[in-house]
Amino acid sequence: MLKHYPLLRSLALYRFMPFRFLLTAILFIMANIGLALQQYSIGHALDTLKHSQPETLFQHAVTDPLNPWFWFILLTSIALLRAIIQYLAGLSALTIGQQLLSILRERIFSQVQHLDVSWHWKHGLGEVLSRTTRDSDKLKEALINFWRQVFESSLVVAATVGLLCWYHPWLGLVPLVFIFLGLWILFKLTNQLVALDHQVAHAYEKVSDTLAESVNGVRVVKAFQLEDKLLQRFNHAVDTFIQHSIQTIRTSAKRLPIPQIIIACSYLWVIAFGAYLIGQNQLQVGQFVAAVLMANLLVFRIESIGQVLHIFADARSSATRIWQMLDEQSAILDAPQPVSIQYQDGLNIKLDNVSFQDKTTQKYILKQCHVEFRAGEIVTIVGKTGSGKTTLMNLLNRFIDPTEGNVLIGSDQYGWTNIKDLSLIELRYLVQIIPQENFFFSGTLADNLRIAKQDATEQEMREALHLASASELLQRLEHGLDTLIGDKGVTLSGGQKQRIALARSILKNSPILALDDSTSALDSTTEKQVLQRLSALSENTHHLKKTIIINSNKQTTIALSDRIIVLDQGQIIAQGTHLELVQHCPFYRELMGFQLQQQEIEA
Template sequence: MGEESTGGFMRRSPLLRCLAIYGEMPGRFALTAILLAAVNLALVAQQVMVGHAVQEAQHGRLVVAGADGILDYDRAWFWVALLLGLSLARAVVQYGAGLLSLSIGQRLLTTLRERILVQIQRLDLSYHWRHGVGEMVTRMTRDADKVRDALINFWRQIFETGLIVLISLGLLCLYSPWLALVPLILLVAGIAMLWRQADALVALDRRIGDAYDAVTQDLSEGVNGVRVIKAFSLGEARAERFRRHIDLFRAEARAAIRHASRRVPLPQTVIALSHAWVLGFGAWMVAQGALGLGALVAAMLVVNTLVLRIEGIGRLLQVIADARASAARIWEVLDAEPVIRSGTRPLPAGPLGLRLSHVAASPLGDGAAVLHDLSLAIQPGEVVALVGATGSGKSILTALLPRLVEVDAGRVELGSDEAGWQDVRDTELRDLRRRVHVLPQESFLFSDTLAANLRLCAPDATDAQLREALDRAAAGELLDRLGDGLATRVGDRGATLSGGQRQRVCLARALLADADLLVLDDATSALDAETERRAIDNIRSLRAGRARPITMLIVASRLSTALAADRVIVLAGGRIVAEGPHRELERTSAAYRALMGL
């Protein structure tokens, strides 16, 4: 029960959950804490020494006149040397503590970003469809930075201020309990007033974060869609849209600043009254002979440090309020549970066929089914074309095979009649996605060399194997056109290549993956009919006559693609309405004839 309540409390305190990451670096964390403790103890010791020096000066012991009239500065030089030595030692230790603090802060930031990136890769496509790129980027940049900055200040200031409060109040109590009691009451009252503002500041920063999401998303779309923007002369309209997002972000930020400027000064003023109390009551004690002048000076220095540190906590609470909102946004991503979880069984050895039995799927998880009671079978080594009108569910069907999207009902099975059939939900995901490769219509290339892009699925492939894959994808002549050959950088998303060239490079990359089931989701739409036919024939012959022939499912929108297949399946309204060879469908299916323009 205790562990459950502790876990529940931690889930309700996202910033503390981030702070717990410091537990992964206990050595550096403990060393930094020790150094900071030494720095603060040395600071109070300096202030007490100043008080002792003033006390000695009051009684005429700091500078003494000898019998011959010559002044003896030995005692004064002693205090100067002691204070300078302690200041130098404190500066060195403080510098080391600062470096260590920055180091573990960067480690914390790196850990947060790594966890977010890993989680983003774990989450299924439906999550990414519901959340934009800008939102994910904001979590990894602005929110992670805010958490890092707050936690560095949080544990340092809370730790340092805690030490200062204990030492300072203890020292004041030694001089007089009343000197310590009133500042303690004022500190508690001021901190309580500051703490009451935290929830309002968190809500305000949450709104700032949402506005920043929109800014980042719009910026991302503006960069990625620059060709569309230029083509339709949308520059001014997009700039105006971006300005509106920026204005909203600035308005939310100003609202937070106004709130803080109105509410934070009052508690800081209450805390600062400690100065007046120590000075007034301390002066009265000096007049009564109950306190020495040096002790009063030391008490004033101590309470001055105390008030400055507590006022710093006021500023820190605003930073922490911002970070609480950012930490909550980060843990919303990290706590999201992937809908798709890996099975444990490997796929059957040998060639892979495909069976769908009464499958229904709603990719957004909102109950709006795209596929309804769909059943089909594809034998190992068969090349099947899938045709259908826009929105009929072709891409969703292809996404079911490597479990990029999960079925709501029915079964998706891979295997063969000889080796047996296996539900993809029982299959280990890494093995499934190694042997089932879906090539989408959008040809995505990373901003790297051509060779690096091709080696993503086959890191140990030789240059000769890369060239062979390009030849099979009907892209062999591409190397002759590129000045640096395989070492040519293809630019952002492959911007230096044409649409057809990008598709063929992506096809070559898929062939290097050596998958048993290759799914082309309209991935040859930018190719001319002759090049497309040549690429499909090359793939068909890749393992012809072998024990593990390649099975292909090709989403087609052109007659030439359908003609290259052994069989055609017609999809309409999320259901299969016709299937068979091209010549049979040409004769019997009006839907097929309409789709193919026959």
């Protein structure tokens, strides 16, 4: 039910701070009761002053309600007490606002972390940043102003109309009609502002995306001299954002005065009808002054609602986008009752008639693939660009799930288990995928290595770097393992990044290691050295036999492979050793022959 009302749904966040919520509500109620008493006291003070005698003016000033000084003292006391309460209420509301902002951002961050990889492929960084910053800030402002409108303006309106009706029914009922008419127009305007804010938000995301791309792709920008082009693109995105923002402001500025004028008519009514009641001896002068002051306060409060409704319109749009993200369900769900898998020497993994269909294009990227990867062997997957090699890799640790068929893990000795029955934590420990483009966090080399194993010793890290042929790199770093490698490893070359990424995966010691073209930046000698060490590691009786799966068309990799899988247009058309495939697979001969020609040209 509340899914259709995202702003109301956001109010449920107050449940995380019930005591402060209740305290703030009580403080606002007290502050506004005090405001109504102030207006009432002014009227009584004037009426008692009119009928008092000079010689008795200072007699029993504190205790006699017929003495005007009693009302002036009471008025002053109420004003001072109300100021203190108002300060405490505002401070409490601001504190709640910051806590709500923190909760919102934590929930958005947590949601982004738990959503599957395919969601991240479809949504840009600008969208995530917009939800975390602009949309969260706007929703926080609305939730803070919620107090002002519900516990301040609404109470003032109720108390003011109540007192006016107490003086005379028509004195309060007619302004109430004007108020409802003005608010109805304001709410109609709000719907238009929500639609306009969607355009503003989309333009803001374009600004964030352009900025993020220019920073993340700084090397490409410099290499292709794209500075001026990106600057023009960024300026265009900013100009579009400003135009939509101005359009929203103009729409608000044009139409807000209409309901405000209607509401202001209630003030004129109180003055005119109040004067008539005085002439009919149905209203005293002090009551008339109090009524005028209350009507003025009423108009001021309702006009402020118009400004706040603009904030609510923006927040409603922002809340819709935030809850859309928070309601997203990951396509990759953890097993409800995960099982544990048994293994001793190593683990096998196999695709059992697996097909994968792209939901966007409805095209099958993989078709009925059946292949087993066994412990202790190096298997290389070859194929043309777009043949489905990376998609096959992503199936192994459930970055994506197959459309048809199953991915099984285990062995004939201990039995086979569907990887969907394992917890994601266990599966991604068992199957470690190293992508071609690796990510490094800002920090030291040791910090990035310990992502794989938090309690890794210095000796373990050095051994992993040695196996990844990165010992020479470590020696060249001024502070060794404590060297800061910069944001995303900006101080490292492509080959250095790949070797450190390999070392990080080796340190994790997963039984299944999948290299998704993750040695592409290594020279042939270094690549051969790395693969030979990994192969020796698998055969070493002191270590677990590893299942090594490599996506690569490089001759160095193929030469060290125990078996080669040939993919073409999403289908496994052949598998075997290099010599077997050269003899029996024309497609493989064509693929390798073309590659050899390219290598000869490059040489």
